[in-house]
Amino acid sequence: MFTLIKKIFAKxxxxxxxxxxxxxxxxxxxxxxxxxxxxxxxxxAETAFCTIELKNSDETYxxxxxxxxxxxxxxxxxxxxxxxxxxxxxxxxxxxxxTFLNNIHLSIVITDISPDESLDNHYFKAPLPKRIYYPxxxxxxxxxxxxxxxxxxxxSNRTNFTVGGIVCDIxxxxxxxxxxxxxxxxxxGDLLKNCILTLPNDISIHFELLIxxxxxxxxxxxxxLIGGHFDRLKSTKEQNQLEQFFAxxxxxxxxQQKDY
Numbered sequence: 001m002f003t004l005i006k007k008i009f010a011k012x013x014x015x016x017x018x019x020x021x022x023x024x025x026x027x028x029x030x031x032x033x034x035x036x037x038x039x040x041x042x043x044x045a046e047t048a049f050c051t052i053e054l055k056n057s058d059e060t061y062x063x064x065x066x067x068x069x070x071x072x073x074x075x076x077x078x079x080x081x082x083x084x085x086x087x088x089x090x091x092x093x094x095x096x097x098x099t100f101l102n103n104i105h106l107s108i109v110i111t112d113i114s115p116d117e118s119l120d121n122h123y124f125k126a127p128l129p130k131r132i133y134y135p136x137x138x139x140x141x142x143x144x145x146x147x148x149x150x151x152x153x154x155x156s157n158r159t160n161f162t163v164g165g166i167v168c169d170i171x172x173x174x175x176x177x178x179x180x181x182x183x184x185x186x187x188x189g190d191l192l193k194n195c196i197l198t199l200p201n202d203i204s205i206h207f208e209l210l211i212x213x214x215x216x217x218x219x220x221x222x223x224x225l226i227g228g229h230f231d232r233l234k235s236t237k238e239q240n241q242l243e244q245f246f247a248x249x250x251x252x253x254x255x256q257q258k259d260y
Contacts, residue, residue, distance in 0.1 A: 028135040039132050040068045040075060042101055045218060049171050049227055050099040052080055056092050061085040062173060063097075064213050064227055066123055075110065077124045078212060081173065081229055089124065090115055106134040121188070145170050148249065150199065152177055154192030154209055159185055165226070167197065172246060174229040175209070178217050181224040186214045192228065199245050206234035 030036055043050070044065040052061040061080040068075050077097075079086050089095060093114065098107040113126040150167040152175070163184045169176030175197070179186075186192075192209040199205060209228040217225040233239045 028133060029131045030134045031131045033128075036129065036132055037068065037070060039101065039106070039134060040065065040128070043099060043106075044068055045215065046225070047099050047101065047169070047176075049169060049174060049176060050097050052085065053096040053098070054085060054088050054092055055094060057085065057088050059085065062171065062229075066213070068128070073128050074125050075128055076116075077110075077113075077126070079122055079124070081212070086115075086122075089113060101134070104134060106132055108132050145249065148200065150197060152195065152197050154195035156184075156186060157191040157193050161185065163192070168225070169227075170246065172243065174212075174227065177226040177228070179224050179226055181216070181220075181222055184224060184226075186211055186224065186226055188212060188214055190214075191231075197242075199241065203241055203245075205238045205242050207238075208232045 030039060044067065047064065049062050050064055052063050054061070059082070061082065063078045063080050066076040066078050080089060094109070094111045095113065096107060096109050098105065100106070108129050110126050110129055113124050116123055116125045146166065146168050148167075150170075151164065152167055153162060153164040155162045161184065163179050163186065165177040165179030167175050168178050188211055190211040192211065195207050195209045197205040197207070208231040210231050211226060211228045213225075213227040215225055217223040233242075
C-alpha cells in the first residue's frame with residue numbers, strides 16, 4: 001500500500017522537477033549565486049528607481065534597493081510609493097521588481113519579505129533571490145535620459161545649499177540625478193525646494209523633490225546618485241509638458257533600438 005502511494009507521488013513530482021531543471025538552464029535566467037549577487041549590487045549602485053508589482057494589487061509602485069548584505073544573505077528595500085502598497089506588501093510578503101541595467105530589462109521575484117526599521121527609518125528585508133530574469137540581449141531598454149543632458153537644480157530645505165546635476169533616470173513620479181557630492185550633503189528624507197528641471201527647448205518644470213536615496217555613484221568619491229520623488233508640481237501645464245517629453249523620448253528610444 002505505502003509502496004504504491006510512493007510510486008504515485010513520484011510520478012506526479014517528475015514533471016515539476018523537469019520544469020525546475022529547465023528553468024535553471026534557461027539562459028534568460030541568472031542563477032549562479034555570485035552572479036546574482038553582482039547584479040543586485042549593480043542595481044543598488046546604478047539604479048535610482050525600480051518598478052514594483054504586487055499580487056494583490058493592479059497598481060504599479062516604485063522603490064529601490066537600499067542595501068545588499070552578503071554575510072547575512074539579505075536584501076533591503078525602501079518603502080513603496082505610493083505608501084498604500086506597504087500595507088499590501090506586509091500582507092502578501094512577495095513582490096516582483098523590474099528595472100533596466102545596461103539597457104537590458106530584468107525582473108526579480110522576491111519572497112518571504114518582512115518589515116523592519118532602524119532609527120525611525122522603515123524598510124523591508126528579505127532573503128536573497130535565487131534567480132534573476134536578465135536576458136543577455138537588447139530588448140526595449142529604458143530611455144537613455146543622460147543623452148538629453150537634462151539639467152537640474154534645487155535648494156536643500158535642511159542645509160539651504162543649492163545643488164545641481166544631470167538627470168540620469170526619469171519616471172512619471174520622480175528622477176534620478178548625478179550630482180557633485182562635495183557640497184551637497186544630501187541624505188534620505190531631505191526635501192529639495194525651488195527645483196527646476198530644464199527640458200529641451202528651454203522648457204522649465206518647477207517642483208519640490210523628496211529624496212528617497214543618496215549613495216556614491218559607481219564608487220565615485222566626488223559624485224552622488226540621488227533618487228527622489230516629485231512633489232508639488234507647479235501646474236497641470238508643466239505636468240503635461242513633462243509627460244509629453246517622457247512619451248517622446250520613449251518613442252525615440254524604441255526607434256533607435258529597432259534600427260540597431
